[in-house]
Amino acid sequence: MLKKKEKYIVAVVGATGAVGNEMVSILEERNFPVGQLRLFASERSKGSTINFHGKPVSVEVLKDDVFEGIDIALFSAGGQRSLDFAPAAAKAGSVVIDNSSAWRMDPSVPLVVPEVNSHDLMWHKGIIANPNCSTIQMVLPLKPIHDAAKIKRIVVTTFQSVSGTGMKAMNELHEQCTAFLNFREITPKVYPHQIAFNCLPHIDSFLDNGYTKEEMKMVNETRKIMGDQSIKVTATTVRVPVFKCHSESVNIETEKKLTANEVRAILSSKAGIVVYDAPQKNIYPLPIYVAGKDETYVGRIREDESVENGINMWIVADNLRKGAALNAVQIAEKLIE
Numbered sequence: 001m002l003k004k005k006e007k008y009i010v011a012v013v014g015a016t017g018a019v020g021n022e023m024v025s026i027l028e029e030r031n032f033p034v035g036q037l038r039l040f041a042s043e044r045s046k047g048s049t050i051n052f053h054g055k056p057v058s059v060e061v062l063k064d065d066v067f068e069g070i071d072i073a074l075f076s077a078g079g080q081r082s083l084d085f086a087p088a089a090a091k092a093g094s095v096v097i098d099n100s101s102a103w104r105m106d107p108s109v110p111l112v113v114p115e116v117n118s119h120d121l122m123w124h125k126g127i128i129a130n131p132n133c134s135t136i137q138m139v140l141p142l143k144p145i146h147d148a149a150k151i152k153r154i155v156v157t158t159f160q161s162v163s164g165t166g167m168k169a170m171n172e173l174h175e176q177c178t179a180f181l182n183f184r185e186i187t188p189k190v191y192p193h194q195i196a197f198n199c200l201p202h203i204d205s206f207l208d209n210g211y212t213k214e215e216m217k218m219v220n221e222t223r224k225i226m227g228d229q230s231i232k233v234t235a236t237t238v239r240v241p242v243f244k245c246h247s248e249s250v251n252i253e254t255e256k257k258l259t260a261n262e263v264r265a266i267l268s269s270k271a272g273i274v275v276y277d278a279p280q281k282n283i284y285p286l287p288i289y290v291a292g293k294d295e296t297y298v299g300r301i302r303e304d305e306s307v308e309n310g311i312n313m314w315i316v317a318d319n320l321r322k323g324a325a326l327n328a329v330q331i332a333e334k335l336i337e
């Protein structure tokens, strides 16, 4: 458990990556009480620095024995690093907030979106999991609807940006767009196909049931965070040529009838959610405008006329912020509250 202090020694593991970088900026933006910031990455980043509150902080090489004295360790260096190093960090007394999928479904590890289930932070044993980016932005608006009308089934299709894959994928989209517009040949490296001017119905690896791991993360993590195993969830996850922000088309069926206006009213009163929904004025959430924002934007709220109690909506959030780094820092804020 974290001891109350005025300032904390905070580590960011994977600090040179897309999410790690965002973690450092968000700790600074939100004035998290950092006494000392320690940054870790691979041997490749040895000698590099990242600015924090105007001062350069050196990036250190991640090793088993670096965690002594660290209060909070934010991990975003890939699942293998989390499996290899999070237990050592927890053993050394750090509270790990892990952005990878490595620990999410472990029954001894809470999986937390602070606005939804901060009560689960009470039972952590040194490792807390940050949910999958697409799941965070979906459960945030769905939980208050579930509380009001009990969700029976969720059908979701995602349109996920390349930053979810990391820095290399952002560079690849940039390079492929330039190559395409200059009639140069494109050789995909990060994804199995060209991502520029394309959509890939394939995120993470395929499982025997025909779904991808990303799709099953949405199914299993949603139930764990919402604390209700009875909710039926089916997902199709698609990578699109967008740099930042995931968008989602979400269809829900509820036990109790809710009108579109009632859904708008429920969501408008909730922290972290912006209802942005006036389609007659072309107002609906768009990735280019939601990028850099902390809130999850919801629009196109309408009744599904094909079933008795159904609602459709369009949800957009910045996957590097609420979908990853911001949620992790908000967990840290709850821990020290």
Ligand code: A2P
Pocket (backbone or CB within 6 Å): 013, 014, 015, 016, 017, 018, 019, 020, 040, 041, 042, 043, 044, 045, 046, 062, 076, 077, 078, 081, 165, 166, 167, 168
């Ligand atoms: P590095 O930049 O030194 O490779 P992204 O998800 O944007 O690709 O970022 C991945 C992050 O995880 C980077 O900070 C990367 O560091 C870090 N990382 C990858 N492999 C290791 C490793 N073996 N040990 C420590 N950090 C690693």
